Amino acid sequence: MSTTVSIKHNQPAAGQAETERYNTVVNAGTLYLVATPIGNLDDITQRAVEVLQQVDIIAAEDTRHSQRLLSHLSVNSRMLAYHEHNEEKMTEKLFAELVHGKSVALISDAGTPLISDPGYRLVSYVHAADNDTVKIVPVPGVCAAITALSAAGLATDAFTFEGFPPSRQGARLNFFERLAGQHRTMIFYVSCHKIINTLKDMQEVFSAERRVAFARELTKTFETIKRTTLSELLAWVEADENQRKGEIVLIVEGKTATATDSRQLDFYLSTLLAELPVKQCVKLVVQLTGENKNEVYKRALQIKDNPETAEN
Ligand code: SAM
Numbered sequence: 001m002s003t004t005v006s007i008k009h010n011q012p013a014a015g016q017a018e019t020e021r022y023n024t025v026v027n028a029g030t031l032y033l034v035a036t037p038i039g040n041l042d043d044i045t046q047r048a049v050e051v052l053q054q055v056d057i058i059a060a061e062d063t064r065h066s067q068r069l070l071s072h073l074s075v076n077s078r079m080l081a082y083h084e085h086n087e088e089k090m091t092e093k094l095f096a097e098l099v100h101g102k103s104v105a106l107i108s109d110a111g112t113p114l115i116s117d118p119g120y121r122l123v124s125y126v127h128a129a130d131n132d133t134v135k136i137v138p139v140p141g142v143c144a145a146i147t148a149l150s151a152a153g154l155a156t157d158a159f160t161f162e163g164f165p166p167s168r169q170g171a172r173l174n175f176f177e178r179l180a181g182q183h184r185t186m187i188f189y190v191s192c193h194k195i196i197n198t199l200k201d202m203q204e205v206f207s208a209e210r211r212v213a214f215a216r217e218l219t220k221t222f223e224t225i226k227r228t229t230l231s232e233l234l235a236w237v238e239a240d241e242n243q244r245k246g247e248i249v250l251i252v253e254g255k256t257a258t259a260t261d262s263r264q265l266d267f268y269l270s271t272l273l274a275e276l277p278v279k280q281c282v283k284l285v286v287q288l289t290g291e292n293k294n295e296v297y298k299r300a301l302q303i304k305d306n307p308e309t310a311e312n
Contacts, residue, residue, distance in 0.1 A: 024050035028101040029133045031094075031126055033119065035112040035141025038247075039220035041072055045141050049073050056102040059094055061109050061118055082106065084118055091122045098126070098134045105139075112143040116163050116189055144218060145187045148249035152185075152213030153227045155254065159185040165198060172198065176205040181292055183254040190248045199234040202252065206230060207290065211253040217246040265289060265296070266310040269303050278304060 024047050026032070032051050037043040052058060052075045059082035060066035066079065082090045094104055108117035126134055145161050162179065165188055166172045179186060190198050202212070208231035216224040224243065226233070230252075237243045268288060272281040282297045289296075303310045 024054070026051055026054035026103045027135065027137075028103060029098050030103050030135045030137055031098055031122070032103070032105040032137050032139050033113050033123070034105045034107050034139040035143065036066075036069060036107050036110060038110045038142050038144050038147065038218055039223075041069065043142050043219055044069075044073065045139070048139050048141055049075070051139050052077060052105055052107075054103070055105040057094070057097060057104045059090065059104055059106045059122075061107070061113075065109050066107055077105070082118060082122070087118055087121045091125050094122060095125055095129065095134070099131060101133075110142075110144075112141065115143055115145065115161075142219070144189070144215075144247070144249050147218050148213065148215035148225075148251055149185070149187055151215060151225050152251040154185050154211060154213055154251050156185065158183075158254075159187060161187045164189045164191070165194075165201075167194065169197065169201065172201050173205065176201055180205055180290075181255055183256075185254050186252045188250045188252065190250050192244050192246055192248055195237055195244055195248055196234070198250070199230060199237060202250075203230040203234060206252060206255075213251040214243075215249040215251065216243065218249070220246070222246065263311045265291060265299065266303065269296070269300050270307060270310040273300065273304055273307075 032055060034048050034051055035045075036048065052070065052073060055077050058066070058070070058075070058077045058079045060079050061081075061083050063079045063081050070077075070079070080090065080094075082094065098104055106113050106119050106122065108114075108119065111117070113119040114123065123136060126136055149156060149159060160182065162175075165175050188198075202210070208229065210230050211227065212230050212233050213225065213227040214233055214237075216222070218225075222242070222245075226236070228236070265285065268285045269281065272284060276284070278297075278300050282293065282300050285291070285296050285300070286293050
């Protein structure tokens with residue numbers, strides 16, 4: 001079932017420009033999804049502070065962790081724990097509070113809730129309940145993925161967020177294999193304990209020369225941002241143990257497809273097809289180029305049937 005939730009924001013006073021700030025007033029029966037900083041506490045928005053100060057309940061991933069931020073902001077609202085182990089039970093409880101007119105702010109340990117963090121179950125539940133009295137309001141702010149992407153120096157016109165790669169090597173290699181043909185820039189969250197093995201697997205699947213941006217400890221004292229190739233990044237991280245500490249986002253360039261690539265592919269195929277059977281030719285070209293086997297096979301058959309269509 002699809003639902004449309006329409007939100008009545010606090011409107012600017014007559015004569016006040018749309019872009020001017022206007023006071024935040026928290027509404028009853030509203031779930032606020034509030035982004036918090038990923039390091040530098042000054043990165044919280046003014047609106048987030050006002051919402052957190054006014055809501056009846058703050059649902060936090062780790063109440064002890066969030067207490068430090070809330071004390072810093074002089075926020076005394078009641079806190080409840082909402083994390084992956086109690087999500088199911090707490091979703092129903094928080095929804096009941098919302099139906100009874102309470103205002104609730106959902107926060108995670110850092111950044112935007114729901115982005116590799118708890119909250120999906122609650123937001124989805126509210127939509128599915130289709131209850132006109134309960135509203136959802138995002139209060140945007142920092143997200144490590146977007147912060148890293150903005151500084152990566154890699155294409156930003158089309159990108160995908162891939163979250164954390166699997167921990168086990170077999171599953172991780174399969175995960176990267178499925179992304180091998182992705183042309184969009186890819187964003188990954190990576191645990192510092194797995195950075196070396198992750199880079200080795202990425203290099204194996206995406207190639208040593210694929211460009212990558214490494215964004216570590218964003219907005220914190222040891223913030224490090226470096227754009228290079230996968231092989232150079234691996235060597236650099238292996239040589240400096242400080243680069244294996246803290247929080248890391250990797251931004252990997254998508255597979256580049258150029259006119260020269262397809263011309264080169266056609267050149268290999270038509271040259272080899274003159275000497276070898278299709279199957280053998282496809283095998284060699286896949287080894288030489290790393291291109292997708294099915295695509296190469298399809299192209300080989302086209303060139304075999306119509307050699308004049310080859311771009312060379
Ligand atoms: N919800 C958060 C967000 O909006 O970015 C992400 C939470 S996820 C559990 C934590 C991961 O985000 C870390 O392992 C790291 O990959 C990334 N991350 C969080 N803070 C970061 C920072 N200051 N610098 C680099 N990466 C960070």
